[in-house]
Amino acid sequence: MPQSLKTAEIEKSTHQDYFNIAISVDCVIFGYENKDLKVLLIRSDLEEFEGLWSLLGDLIRPDEDIEDAPYRVLKERTGMTNVYLEQVYTFGSLDRHPSGRVITTAYFSLVDILHHQTASNNNELHWHPVSDIKDLAFDHKKILDTCIERLREKIMEQPIVFNLLPDKFSLRQLQDLYEAILGVELDRRNFRKRIMLKNWLVDMNEMEEDVPHRPGKLYKVKNIYKNKTLTATAKEILFAD
Amino acid sequence: MPQSLKTAEIEKSTHQDYFNIAISVDCVIFGYENKDLKVLLIRSDLEEFEGLWSLLGDLIRPDEDIEDAPYRVLKERTGMTNVYLEQVYTFGSLDRHPSGRVITTAYFSLVDILHHQTASNNNELHWHPVSDIKDLAFDHKKILDTCIERLREKIMEQPIVFNLLPDKFSLRQLQDLYEAILGVELDRRNFRKRIMLKNWLVDMNEMEEDVPHRPGKLYKVKNIYKNKTLTATAKEILFAD
DNA sequence: GCAAAAGTGTTAATCTTACACCCATGC
DNA sequence: GCATGGGTGTAAGATTAACACTTTTGC
Structure with missing residues (x-):
């Protein structure tokens, strides 16, 4: 400085x-x-x-x-x-x-x-x-x-893309989102394996509704990854060291 | 803006x-x-x-x-x-x-x-x-x-650590440098394999001198990775699009 | 029953890690 | 000849990539 x-x-x-x-x-x-x-x-x-x-x-x-x-x-x-x-x-x-x-x-x-x-x-x-x-x-x-x-x-x-989705989403929605951001197509089976390995998601035990095909399971991101609220000032107050 | x-x-x-x-x-x-x-x-x-x-x-x-x-x-x-x-x-x-x-x-x-x-x-x-x-x-x-x-x-x-070394260096020096930056020890054989795979180096066909042990080969980084000179203004002039 | 997307497992290929011995030099 | 670090290869394990069939729903 x-x-x-x-x-x-x-x-x-x-x-x-x-x-x-x-x-x-x-x-x-x-x-x-x-x-x-x-x-x-x-x-x-x-x-x-x-x-x-x-x-x-x-x-x-x-x-x-x-x-x-x-x-x-x-x-x-x-x-x-x-x-x-x-x-x-x-x-x-x-x-x-x-x-x-x-x-x-x-x-x-x-x-x-x-x-x-x-x-x-x-x-x-x-x-x-x-x-x-x-x-x-x-x-x-x-x-x-x-x-x-x-x-x-x-x-x-990092588990950040969930901020672009509604609270509940299917793995298909998540994969489409990754594909849109990266501009590439991904293999469905491999994508699911990788995402599940990251351990970011919670199974809601709910299914999609009103879809014209077999409904998929709904997931949400774990709460610990939903820390997007605080402003810098708020952080300084809360986490002052 | x-x-x-x-x-x-x-x-x-x-x-x-x-x-x-x-x-x-x-x-x-x-x-x-x-x-x-x-x-x-x-x-x-x-x-x-x-x-x-x-x-x-x-x-x-x-x-x-x-x-x-x-x-x-x-x-x-x-x-x-x-x-x-x-x-x-x-x-x-x-x-x-x-x-x-x-x-x-x-x-x-x-x-x-x-x-x-x-x-x-x-x-x-x-x-x-x-x-x-x-x-x-x-x-x-x-x-x-x-x-x-x-x-x-x-x-x-990225091949940037070479800016911290003299023009000619041995693989040992390079490994010591990586270890200093990362704060970990690295396996010598695996380190050499990985570095050689990156294809960043040129063999100078010279050896270390005045070392109290078997001298190592000297390398330099390829010239294409030595583009560190230009200021932002100079870059704008040269690479204006 | 058909269209559309969900769900799921295995194999091959690649990359990563762990590890030990002989070699060339200075003293 | 001994101390020091240089140089090298292989096998096991982990990760990644490719790939196809059955299931569930709405219509």
């Missing part, structure tokens, strides 16, 4: 340069619907990017922990709370924002589209299948690609 | 709050010496952290790409250029810096201690074995731990 902050503080009185960088967060909000991995976008309100969509983001407030900022953005823009969020990368090239110097930290979020649907019927917001997205405002396509890459790595090891 | 930047710009005239956050980079500079993974630290110059060591960092300049900042810090503080650097995580809790609100992006760097030794004989700088480090100024211990964790994951897949 800045050994030279003192120096900077002296300079601050003469020129405000060091404080002429704004910092924002951008949220890649993933959802899953109709066998597509989707991302929630908003119409860009900048002339430079007319007609393009952009990620949801906002400047970080001076009195706000960086980890709290993406929670606030999600809540303010979509009403969603209790979401899974993960920091991915910080983007700060000089020309990434046309209105000034803005460095942004990208987070991805996983939400259950159906459960949150009522909250997000703002007509400036729209769910786009990620495979349809060619270009976005700012450097948001690059941010999106970086987050998809991270998501793909992460779901192989 | 900030849909609300316009809003922020309006507020800027009334209160400078959004620009009262400074952003810095901190570099976890790893080296390898005497079978120890080491990190280059500087004595903290803040009263609050008297006696503690801290990472090398500096505020990002308003006219500087974020990816260039850690290169600049390394060059200014140690004279080192041509180093491997990787962004890891951005830390921004409210109280992490006693002098004000500073959000910092952590990078780790891998350097060959012997090759860079002449440049870093500044007596405020010191190489510390990471296993000896109990506490650091600011949240730098947490930053260090995060970077070590990332380094451990990364060396299993």
